[in-house]
Amino acid sequence: MKKYIAENKERFFEELFSILRIPSISAKSEHKPDMKKCANRIVELLMEAGADEAGVYPTAGNPVVYGEKIIDPKAKTVLIYGHYDVQPPEPLEKWKTDPFEPVIHHNAIWCRGANDDKGQLFMHIKAFEFLVKTGQLKHNVKFLFEGEEEIGSGSLPAWVKENKKLLKADVILVSDTTMISEKVPSINCGMRGLAYLEVEVTGPNKDLHSGHYGGAVANPINVLCDMISSLIDEKGRVTVKGFYDDVVELSKKDRAQLARAPFDLDEYKKGLDIKEVKGEVGYTTLERTGIRPCLDVCGIWGGYTGQGAKTVIPSTAHAKISMRLVPNQKSKKITKLFKEHFLSIAPKYVKVKVTPCEGGNGFLIPITSHAFQAASRAMKEVYGIEPVPSRGGGSIAVLAEMQTILGIDPLLMGFGLERDTIHSPNESYLLKQFFAGMESIALFYKYY
Amino acid sequence: MKKYIAENKERFFEELFSILRIPSISAKSEHKPDMKKCANRIVELLMEAGADEAGVYPTAGNPVVYGEKIIDPKAKTVLIYGHYDVQPPEPLEKWKTDPFEPVIHHNAIWCRGANDDKGQLFMHIKAFEFLVKTGQLKHNVKFLFEGEEEIGSGSLPAWVKENKKLLKADVILVSDTTMISEKVPSINCGMRGLAYLEVEVTGPNKDLHSGHYGGAVANPINVLCDMISSLIDEKGRVTVKGFYDDVVELSKKDRAQLARAPFDLDEYKKGLDIKEVKGEVGYTTLERTGIRPCLDVCGIWGGYTGQGAKTVIPSTAHAKISMRLVPNQKSKKITKLFKEHFLSIAPKYVKVKVTPCEGGNGFLIPITSHAFQAASRAMKEVYGIEPVPSRGGGSIAVLAEMQTILGIDPLLMGFGLERDTIHSPNESYLLKQFFAGMESIALFYKYY
Numbered sequence: 001m002k003k004y005i006a007e008n009k010e011r012f013f014e015e016l017f018s019i020l021r022i023p024s025i026s027a028k029s030e031h032k033p034d035m036k037k038c039a040n041r042i043v044e045l046l047m048e049a050g051a052d053e054a055g056v057y058p059t060a061g062n063p064v065v066y067g068e069k070i071i072d073p074k075a076k077t078v079l080i081y082g083h084y085d086v087q088p089p090e091p092l093e094k095w096k097t098d099p100f101e102p103v104i105h106h107n108a109i110w111c112r113g114a115n116d117d118k119g120q121l122f123m124h125i126k127a128f129e130f131l132v133k134t135g136q137l138k139h140n141v142k143f144l145f146e147g148e149e150e151i152g153s154g155s156l157p158a159w160v161k162e163n164k165k166l167l168k169a170d171v172i173l174v175s176d177t178t179m180i181s182e183k184v185p186s187i188n189c190g191m192r193g194l195a196y197l198e199v200e201v202t203g204p205n206k207d208l209h210s211g212h213y214g215g216a217v218a219n220p221i222n223v224l225c226d227m228i229s230s231l232i233d234e235k236g237r238v239t240v241k242g243f244y245d246d247v248v249e250l251s252k253k254d255r256a257q258l259a260r261a262p263f264d265l266d267e268y269k270k271g272l273d274i275k276e277v278k279g280e281v282g283y284t285t286l287e288r289t290g291i292r293p294c295l296d297v298c299g300i301w302g303g304y305t306g307q308g309a310k311t312v313i314p315s316t317a318h319a320k321i322s323m324r325l326v327p328n329q330k331s332k333k334i335t336k337l338f339k340e341h342f343l344s345i346a347p348k349y350v351k352v353k354v355t356p357c358e359g360g361n362g363f364l365i366p367i368t369s370h371a372f373q374a375a376s377r378a379m380k381e382v383y384g385i386e387p388v389p390s391r392g393g394g395s396i397a398v399l400a401e402m403q404t405i406l407g408i409d410p411l412l413m414g415f416g417l418e419r420d421t422i423h424s425p426n427e428s429y430l431l432k433q434f435f436a437g438m439e440s441i442a443l444f445y446k447y448y
Numbered sequence: 449m450k451k452y453i454a455e456n457k458e459r460f461f462e463e464l465f466s467i468l469r470i471p472s473i474s475a476k477s478e479h480k481p482d483m484k485k486c487a488n489r490i491v492e493l494l495m496e497a498g499a500d501e502a503g504v505y506p507t508a509g510n511p512v513v514y515g516e517k518i519i520d521p522k523a524k525t526v527l528i529y530g531h532y533d534v535q536p537p538e539p540l541e542k543w544k545t546d547p548f549e550p551v552i553h554h555n556a557i558w559c560r561g562a563n564d565d566k567g568q569l570f571m572h573i574k575a576f577e578f579l580v581k582t583g584q585l586k587h588n589v590k591f592l593f594e595g596e597e598e599i600g601s602g603s604l605p606a607w608v609k610e611n612k613k614l615l616k617a618d619v620i621l622v623s624d625t626t627m628i629s630e631k632v633p634s635i636n637c638g639m640r641g642l643a644y645l646e647v648e649v650t651g652p653n654k655d656l657h658s659g660h661y662g663g664a665v666a667n668p669i670n671v672l673c674d675m676i677s678s679l680i681d682e683k684g685r686v687t688v689k690g691f692y693d694d695v696v697e698l699s700k701k702d703r704a705q706l707a708r709a710p711f712d713l714d715e716y717k718k719g720l721d722i723k724e725v726k727g728e729v730g731y732t733t734l735e736r737t738g739i740r741p742c743l744d745v746c747g748i749w750g751g752y753t754g755q756g757a758k759t760v761i762p763s764t765a766h767a768k769i770s771m772r773l774v775p776n777q778k779s780k781k782i783t784k785l786f787k788e789h790f791l792s793i794a795p796k797y798v799k800v801k802v803t804p805c806e807g808g809n810g811f812l813i814p815i816t817s818h819a820f821q822a823a824s825r826a827m828k829e830v831y832g833i834e835p836v837p838s839r840g841g842g843s844i845a846v847l848a849e850m851q852t853i854l855g856i857d858p859l860l861m862g863f864g865l866e867r868d869t870i871h872s873p874n875e876s877y878l879l880k881q882f883f884a885g886m887e888s889i890a891l892f893y894k895y896y
Contacts (some may be wrong), residue, residue, distance in 0.1 A: 026756070027754065027755055027756030027757065027758060028754065028755055028756065029755065087758055088752070088754055088756075088758055090752065090754060090758075091655075094654075094655075150757075150758075151756050151757055152757065178660065192659060194659070194759070196757045196759065203720075203722060204720040204721065204722055205720055205721035205722075206542075206720075206869055206872050206873070206874075207539075207542075207869075207871070207872035207873065208720075208869075208871075208872065209842060209870055209871040209872070210744045210746055210770050210772070210871075211640060211642075211737075211772055211840070211841045211842025211843050212626065212737060212840075212841045212842055212866065213737060213841065214737065214742045214743075214744045214770070214772045214841060215684075215727050215728065215736040215737055215740055215741070215742030215744075215772065215841070216725055216726075216727045216733045216736040216737045216841075217720060217722065217725060217726065217727075218722070218724075218725075218726035219744045219745060221676075221744075221745040221746075221747075221748050221767075222676065222677075222680065222744065222745050224673075224748075225672070225673040225674075225676040225677045225745070225748075226673075226677045228669075228670065228673040228677075229670075229673045229674045229676075229677035229678075230677075232670065236663075272651075272652040272653055272654075272656075272665060273652065273653035274651065274652055274653075274665065274666070274797055274798075275796050275797060276666075276795075276796045276797040277664055277665060277666075277797065278664075278665065278666035278795075278797045279663050279664045279665075280663065285664045288663040288664040289659075289660060289661060289662065289663055289664045292663055293663070294662045294663030294664075295662075296658045296662045296663075296667045296669075296670065296761055297667060297669040297670050297673070297750075297751065298658055298669075298751050298752055298757075298758060298759055298760050298761070298762075299669075299750065299751035299752040299753045299758070299760075299762075300669050300672075300673075300748055300749065300750050300751060300753070300765065301748065301749050301750075301753040302745075302747065302748050302749075303745065303746050303747035303748060303768070304536070304538065304746055304747040304768060305747045305748070305749040305766075305768075306475065306476065306536060306538060307475055307476055307477065308474070308475030308476065308536075308599050308805070309475065309599055309600065309644045309746075309768065309770075309805040309806045310475060310535055310536055310598075310746060310747070310768075310871070311642070311644065311746055311770050311842075311843075311871065312746050312747075312871055312872070313744055313746070314746075314747075317748065318753075319669075320751070320752060320753075320757065320758075322658050322662070322757075322759050324658070324659055324662045324663065347724075347726075348723050348724045349722055349723060349724040349725065349726045350722075357756070357757040358757045392659070392660075393657075393659045393660045393661065393662060393663070393664075394657060394659025394660055394759075395659050395759075418660065421654055421655075421656075421657075422657055423655070423656075423657040423658075423758065423759065423760055424654050424655035424656065424657070424760070425654070425655065426654075
């Protein structure tokens with residue numbers, strides 16, 4: 001595949017850029033037309049790459065792209081999953097380039113979606129194209145790309161249920177995760193789940209002058225801070241009642257296995273420019289993101305946030321709260337527990353509203369499977385090192401559901417790196433990883 | 449004056465509206481031209497009302513309006529203070545009418561600045577005009593209107609120092625406060641001071657994916673909430689070290705005197721739609737806003753605050769924090785104590801920055817003075833009830849400084865009501881109060 005890449009590189013960039021330029025931000029309703037535009041363009045790319053057929057399928061939310069090439073009904077079938085929606089680019093002022101105008105610079109592609117997940121799903125289209133054009137394809141291949149991954153994949157499960165037969169396959173192959181580092185290839189064998197909620201604290205029925213009322217009326221921002229502060233205890237544990245009930249505690253042996261992954265805490269701190277890490281007492285940094293659940297405020301707002309000094313007690317304050325879950329925690333149960341807990345700690349002098357936003361369960365992947373072994377062999381050939389099984393801290397909520405509905409295990413061959421700063425300003429994707437990913441995927445087909 | 453008001457009402461509205469329409473928002477630098485425009489228009493109004501001279505004077509910040517009419521160098525001189533700048537109108541979506549297009553509706557004027565302080569300073573211009581036009585003026589009158597009261601009056605003290613002779617007077621008369629209620633006229637005999645700061649908490653050097661890092665890296669929003677939460681203890685007391693050191697504790701007798709002011713807690717709670725009030729243990733609601741200091745978060749922001757769910761650990765989180773001070777607390781000292789305290793409680797895993805924004809000391813006014821007695825008599829004649837001496841919770845920072853520089857006591861004849869929601873959306877000013885204010889001011893001259 002190396003040679004094919006060298007010969008077609010410029011065309012690959014042009015094609016990828018044509019989808020990167022479309023601001024398919026699923027979190028914002030004004031981008032609805034962009035979702036469709038992006039889906040249509042991917043259908044064109046699939047057809048050009050050699051799919052028998054491909055199309056845009058409506059759902060209750062953003063459309064799904066489905067395409068396939070069936071070689072032989074008896075051959076093994078690989079179902080590729082990816083998503084063409086992206087995170088909002090904010091804060092815009094921190095981008096060094098236009099978030100939706102891709103550029104190649106310092107051996108990387110810079111653009112929102114360059115890695116997550118347009119860049120990674122594109123590798124699959126090109127590996128497939130290579131196999132088709134060179135007559136090496138010996139599997140049936142099905143492509144399923146959704147437009148709501150970044151907002152919780154609300155519509156996909158229903159579509160998957162309705163199209164169970166169409167999606168019949170032997171493995172769900174996904175590139176939407178990161179490797180431990182450029183020099184330490186890894187394959188994810190588990191992902192965390194997610195429960196994401198928005199909370200609103202209301203005090204007085206209108207904004208008040210902080211001089212006339214300050215000291216006598218509960219300030220909803222102060223109350224929200226008190227409530228948030230109480231959600232994590234001194235040991236770094238989430239205080240939501242029942243939060244840890246279903247968490248699977250790993251055996252010493254399993255923890256030792258995970259600890260094999262190389263990790264340099266000093267490098268980690270240096271990279272983030274922090275003096276200390278912080279997390280649940282008794283666990284390492286990799287364990288804290290891999291096998292332990294957590295709670296983070298992803299956004300907070302209330303009162304006057306403009307220039308200068310406005311002296312006001314606002315009527316309301318808001319926060320967006322995310323909890324990352326581990327296998328066996330169920331997103332729906334945790335969402336319910338959080339809501340109950342948060343309402344129960346609300347003091348009398350405010351009103352509190354809790355609105356669930358999105359969620360999904362975590363999952364584990366058996367590393368002994370044929371697919372996992374084929375992926376491992378492929379990556380070893382490309383990187384020269386056997387990949388380490390790792391646990392991803394992020395969530396692809398819908399994969400746990402697809403695993404249940406279709407009865408097929410996912411396989412996570414991700415080629416992102418931490419340096420890519422997905423979900424943040426200046427997202428990028430290293431060209432080396434982009435090309436090594438295509439090669440690894442092509443070899444996966446060879447060994448699977 | 450009643451008759452004069454009846455005959456000139458429509459012109460009064462037109463004149464007041466001409467300054468209300470100018471968005472003289474001192475907190476926002478883009479409104480610089482509006483400050484000058486508003487100052488110029490007030491000069492016109494002063495000249496038309498009968499001033500000998502009036503002009504716009506530059507300062508390091510927004511210009512000052514000064515005008516005067518000298519009847520007799522030996523006569524008593526009244527120095528009127530007011531401010532033509534207004535609070536930002538945000539949140540805009542909560543306004544029922546355009547914040548800068550005044551309307552008369554339900555017997556009130558609705559507009560940003562209708563009360564605070566354009567409406568109130570305008571009463572002084574019209575009371576003065578009445579006395580001039582009817583040949584009743586027997587005092588020298590000086591007008592001093594600034595354009596930075598809402599942002600801490602940064603430039604006025606220097607201007608006052610430079611123009612000490614020009615500003616020589618016997619009393620500083622101010623209408624920039626509220627009365628207890630429509631039926632309970634009151635005169636403020638003290639105001640709280642202010643210390644206002646902005647804080648910034650920085651965690652990692654960039655926004656992070658909350659899945660990849662959540663649980664392992666300190667989230668600056670969570671840390672900010674912890675820090676804010678620790679600023680007020682369970683008894684409702686501010687925990688900043690040394691915060692209460694200079695607070696004057698009132699005697700039982702003084703507290704009993706203040707407790708004479710009629711106050712209905714149930715009405716108060718009903719008006720704000722809250723089930724419980726909250727404040728420092730051991731003090732009543734009126735005491736909490738009148739004689740006790742407090743701390744409020746006036747604004748907070750960090751992370752993703754848009755539509756939908758973005759899973760991010762932001763790099764920074766911010767808050768604006770206001771402390772209302774009572775006599776003898778010094779704003780500069782409290783600002784310093786707060787900064788030291790806030791930096792001292794910052795955990796190792798974040799960086800914290802504290803920026804002072806504005807401040808001023810509180811002050812007390814002797815209720816035995818001739819000016820206070822004249823005001824009391826005037827208001828009794830208009831309202832039919834003797835006004836109650838009260839303590840204002842708000843701050844007019846610059847008055848304490850002017851009191852010191854000029855050696856003149858201020859007198860606070862305020863005609864606002866709590867219902868006017870100054871600093872909030874839908875600011876209004878009751879016509880009844882607007883006219884009763886003019887009458888009271890005209891009578892003040894009579895009895896002073």
